[in-house]
Amino acid sequence: MSIDRPAPAGPPAPDLRIIEERVYRGGNIWSYRPAVHLVVDLGVLEGYPTNTIPGFTDGLLELLPRVGGHTCSRGHEGGFGERLREGTWVGHVAEHVALQLQQEAGHDERRGKTRMVKDRPGVYNVVYGYTDEGVGLSAGRLAVRLINHLIEPEDEFDFAEELELFLRRAERTAFGPSTAAILEEAASRDIPFIRLNSASLVQLGQGKYAQRIRATMTSHTGALAVDIASDKDMTIKLLGSAGLPVPKQETCRTEDGAVEAARRVGYPVVVKPLDGNHGRGVGLNLDNPDDVRAAFAAAKEQSRNGWVIVESFITGKDYRCLIVGGRMRAIAERVPAHVIGDGTNTIEQLVAITNADPRRGVGHEKVLTRIAVDDAAIERVKDQGYAMDDVPPEGTMVKLALTGNMSTGGISIDRTFDAHPDNVEIAEEAARVIGLDVAGIDFICPDITAPVRETGGAICEVNAAPGFRMHTHPTVGEPQFIAKPVVDLLFPPGAPSRVPIVAVTGTNGKTTTSRMIAHIFKETGKKVGMTSTDGIVIDERLVIKSDASGPRSARMVLQNPRVEVAVMEVARGGILREGLGYDRNDIAVVTNIAPDHLGMKGIDTLEQLADVKAVIVEAVPRDGFAILNADDPHVRRMRNRCSGNIVWYSLKPEDSKERAFIDARLRRGGRAVVLDRTERGDMIVIKHGSRSMQLAWTHLLPATFGGTAMFNVANAMAAAGAAFAAGIGLHEIRQGLRTFTTSYYLSPGRMNLINVRGMEVIVDYCHNAPGMEVLGQFVDRYADRKAATSEWGKISRIGMIATAGDRRDEDLRELGRVAARYFDVLVVREDQRLRGRQPGEAAELIREGIREADAAGGVRVRAAETVLDEVDAVRHCVARANPGDIVVLCVDNHAKVVAELETITHSAQAGSSGDEPGDPDFDARTYPAG
Numbered sequence: 001m002s003i004d005r006p007a008p009a010g011p012p013a014p015d016l017r018i019i020e021e022r023v024y025r026g027g028n029i030w031s032y033r034p035a036v037h038l039v040v041d042l043g044v045l046e047g048y049p050t051n052t053i054p055g056f057t058d059g060l061l062e063l064l065p066r067v068g069g070h071t072c073s074r075g076h077e078g079g080f081g082e083r084l085r086e087g088t089w090v091g092h093v094a095e096h097v098a099l100q101l102q103q104e105a106g107h108d109e110r111r112g113k114t115r116m117v118k119d120r121p122g123v124y125n126v127v128y129g130y131t132d133e134g135v136g137l138s139a140g141r142l143a144v145r146l147i148n149h150l151i152e153p154e155d156e157f158d159f160a161e162e163l164e165l166f167l168r169r170a171e172r173t174a175f176g177p178s179t180a181a182i183l184e185e186a187a188s189r190d191i192p193f194i195r196l197n198s199a200s201l202v203q204l205g206q207g208k209y210a211q212r213i214r215a216t217m218t219s220h221t222g223a224l225a226v227d228i229a230s231d232k233d234m235t236i237k238l239l240g241s242a243g244l245p246v247p248k249q250e251t252c253r254t255e256d257g258a259v260e261a262a263r264r265v266g267y268p269v270v271v272k273p274l275d276g277n278h279g280r281g282v283g284l285n286l287d288n289p290d291d292v293r294a295a296f297a298a299a300k301e302q303s304r305n306g307w308v309i310v311e312s313f314i315t316g317k318d319y320r321c322l323i324v325g326g327r328m329r330a331i332a333e334r335v336p337a338h339v340i341g342d343g344t345n346t347i348e349q350l351v352a353i354t355n356a357d358p359r360r361g362v363g364h365e366k367v368l369t370r371i372a373v374d375d376a377a378i379e380r381v382k383d384q385g386y387a388m389d390d391v392p393p394e395g396t397m398v399k400l401a402l403t404g405n406m407s408t409g410g411i412s413i414d415r416t417f418d419a420h421p422d423n424v425e426i427a428e429e430a431a432r433v434i435g436l437d438v439a440g441i442d443f444i445c446p447d448i449t450a451p452v453r454e455t456g457g458a459i460c461e462v463n464a465a466p467g468f469r470m471h472t473h474p475t476v477g478e479p480q481f482i483a484k485p486v487v488d489l490l491f492p493p494g495a496p497s498r499v500p501i502v503a504v505t506g507t508n509g510k511t512t513t514s515r516m517i518a519h520i521f522k523e524t525g526k527k528v529g530m531t532s533t534d535g536i537v538i539d540e541r542l543v544i545k546s547d548a549s550g551p552r553s554a555r556m557v558l559q560n561p562r563v564e565v566a567v568m569e570v571a572r573g574g575i576l577r578e579g580l581g582y583d584r585n586d587i588a589v590v591t592n593i594a595p596d597h598l599g600m601k602g603i604d605t606l607e608q609l610a611d612v613k614a615v616i617v618e619a620v621p622r623d624g625f626a627i628l629n630a631d632d633p634h635v636r637r638m639r640n641r642c643s644g645n646i647v648w649y650s651l652k653p654e655d656s657k658e659r660a661f662i663d664a665r666l667r668r669g670g671r672a673v674v675l676d677r678t679e680r681g682d683m684i685v686i687k688h689g690s691r692s693m694q695l696a697w698t699h700l701l702p703a704t705f706g707g708t709a710m711f712n713v714a715n716a717m718a719a720a721g722a723a724f725a726a727g728i729g730l731h732e733i734r735q736g737l738r739t740f741t742t743s744y745y746l747s748p749g750r751m752n753l754i755n756v757r758g759m760e761v762i763v764d765y766c767h768n769a770p771g772m773e774v775l776g777q778f779v780d781r782y783a784d785r786k787a788a789t790s791e792w793g794k795i796s797r798i799g800m801i802a803t804a805g806d807r808r809d810e811d812l813r814e815l816g817r818v819a820a821r822y823f824d825v826l827v828v829r830e831d832q833r834l835r836g837r838q839p840g841e842a843a844e845l846i847r848e849g850i851r852e853a854d855a856a857g858g859v860r861v862r863a864a865e866t867v868l869d870e871v872d873a874v875r876h877c878v879a880r881a882n883p884g885d886i887v888v889l890c891v892d893n894h895a896k897v898v899a900e901l902e903t904i905t906h907s908a909q910a911g912s913s914g915d916e917p918g919d920p921d922f923d924a925r926t927y928p929a930g
Contacts, residue, residue: 334404414477440466506591816849
């Protein structure tokens with residue numbers, strides 16, 4: 001970022017604004033990984049680098065001292081601090097502050113970049129990584145507020161208070177330490193995950209291999225085992241019946257019942273809720289009826305069903321034994337929140353000193369939780385004979401909580417390798433008796449190193465979702481890597497976790513190519529999940545009908561437990577909006593890059609459009625494949641962005657430069673799908689190095705209309721390349737292509753051929769000039785072949801055309817110019833969604849293009865007509881045609897169009913002639929082209 005512009009005189013006003021926010025949930029045009037993208041406007045601050053703003057750098061480093069230690073572009077610690085003092089722009093500062101705020105919340109994010117928006121001085125793209133998208137967005141917003149405050153202080157802005165709110169919000173939405181530990185272990189094994197809600201429900205793996213966790217409960221955790229563990233009375237009875245050491249206990253629902261139970265059990269006693277957790281509502285070491293009555297009220301308040309347990313009080317230390325898969329994996333001694341007197345400070349001051357430990361934070365934000373001085377803590381101190389403003393003697397422990405839970409400020413001491421084997425065996429047996437795959441067994445005993453049967457200890461509780469923080473981040477001792485055995489339960493070593501993902505993009509042909517690939521996989525017996533512009537299809541069943549070519553739809557497919565292979569149609573809009581819906585694709589297919597959607601979301605040139613489409617190529621791993629169209633120079637250049645292997649395909653003849661390009665790569669062991677032209681016809685051939693394997697004659701593939709639809713020949717070659725890269729055999733690829741048709745069942749809205757009143761009607765989604773060019777060439781070849789054998793004589797070509805209203809004016813005119821070369825009659829309609837245009841505006845621009853082409857001469861069109869409504873336009877085209885004619889309908893809503901064609905067919909069979917242009921309710925304006 002250059003800083004050689006002179007700064008204007010006078011202090012700047014805070015003017016940094018966020019004008020656009022995006023969250024990328026997968027690979028995107030900025031990064032291989034998820035990122036937050038803020039578009040910020042510096043306003044007058046564009047003229048003021050940080051070294052010209054008085055007190056800015058010192059103020060920022062005082063509030064966030066660690067931000068100055070970022071390496072930035074200097075590559076060494078403190079590089080960003082140097083940039084601040086030398087002068088950098090506040091957009092760049094926002095990036096680093098957002099990253100540092102996330103680090104304050106315990107999210108180790110260091111990736112970011114800031115770039116000026118082309119042709120918009122003062123407007124910058126600020127992109128940075130995130131762990132939790134809500135936290136990432138909040139960090140960016142708070143960063144902008146802080147920067148503006150440092151430039152012009154706001155009375156109502158208290159950064160310390162705002163930071164505390166931010167950290168608490170982050171603690172609520174971020175994964176807890178247990179979930180985070182499992183996900184970190186999964187990531188180290190390249191196991192992908194998808195967050196399924198705002199809490200701790202997470203899917204590990206994809207499709208048929210998916211497993212789920214919620215905190216430390218897994219897909220293998222039995223519901224019955226959880227119910228038993230939640231019922232403390234039942235738990236103790238089952239453990240006791242198995243001969244395991246447990247305290248005496250009774251359940252009750254009234255104060256008097258609790259007092260009677262305590263008398264029978266024998267003082268001292270413990271009173272706790274039957275179904276409580278985290279030590280809430282627990283009363284310990286109660287030695288008289290009055291204490292039992294008081295503790296009963298607190299326990300009943302925390303009990304969901306009103307039942308309270310009274311059990312004998314076991315003296316000793318509190319130990320948590322973690323059992324995973326039937327084996328002891330870690331043991332921690334839990335010490336309640338406390339302070340140690342130093343003979344100088346009060347208890348309140350000692351708590352403040354303890355909470356100043358940088359390891360302590362809000363909730364689960366850090367490895368330790370701050371000690372809360374609430375009414376319960378004050379009462380606990382009072383029970384020990386102190387007040388909060390008393391100075392306890394040196395070395396005296398003063399407890400502020402009853403239990404040793406980490407969530408109430410307790411600490412943990414690792415005792416994994418200290419436990420006596422008998423105690424380990426008891427804990428493992430307890431987990432087996434309850435039936436839990438992951439269990440926390442709570443022991444109370446004088447010393448875990450001695451057998452509890454001899455020292456008098458007992459199991460007081462079994463936890464179905466034990467926290468991991470005390471084991472992964474003990475206050476004293478070595479951390480235990482307990483997430484590994486949990487992930488081993490779900491994904492034994494060598495077990496797969498990913499389904500193959502094939503991503504398909506391009507300007508034209510991507511939907512048909514996706515369907516061909518899915519059909520080939522289906523023919524091999526695989527259950528395929530597919531996204532496309534028509535919806536989400538799972539195992540040949542349309543489950544959601546909508547434009548599903550974005551990242552949300554991709555995640556829905558990967559969540560489905562039936563999916564064995566995922567085929568994703570990837571549109572530019574989804575990439576720009578949210579990135580990819582996954583971290584990588586095994587195979588990427590790029591069909592072509594042509595002028596469409598230009599002038600939208602900052603994409604103005606074919607080169608920029610190619611950069612967007614190339615995201616799926618960049619998402620190919622080293623052992624993956626990119627299937628690239630060698631005939632398209634923009635696609636050909638994507639080879640430099642692929643980490644994996646490349647399979648080329650080309651329609652060009654053997655003496656072309658494209659084939660020479662491919663042949664050079666074949667000599668180095670490359671792969672390609674090419675077209676060999678012979679007297680008998682065109683043969684699709686797969687080549688791998690010096691090997692050459694004939695696949696199929698193009699005229700024998702139904703989707704190619706006897707070899708005349710060259711765009712579907714290209715799509716079939718791309719699909720064959722993808723299937724070959726996936727390891728599918730030649731026979732299965734050949735069978736898949738030979739059984740794929742453009743029927744409405746297999747390929748709705750893509751080259752569907754329907755016979756209506758003796759005329760051939762083709763329904764297709766063509767909506768841009770490049771697509772119209774190849775469609776028109778097909779119509780030429782198909783009409784010539786039909787005329788050679790036709791009994792009808794002269795064949796007319798009637799086309800219904802339109803495109804989306806958000807395309808550029810020139811794109812609409814070009815569509816009209818191209819269509820005029822191939823059709824005798826053109827009927828111009830409009831989509832139902834006008835996308836910002838006035839009714840008739842888009843149609844008139846297309847007609848302008850038709851008139852321009854007609855005026856230039858050399859075109860086929862002899863009449864151009866406007867019928868805005870799609871269904872009315874269909875009726876008009878059919879009424880315009882005679883038996884033997886070719887009618888091409890470029891549709892928006894293919895379902896409505898096909899339904900209307902069926903109605904027309906049925907009415908013709910019943911003897912009706914259908915609608916005619918002269919009908920009084922037929923809205924059409926007809927006049928010659930030009």
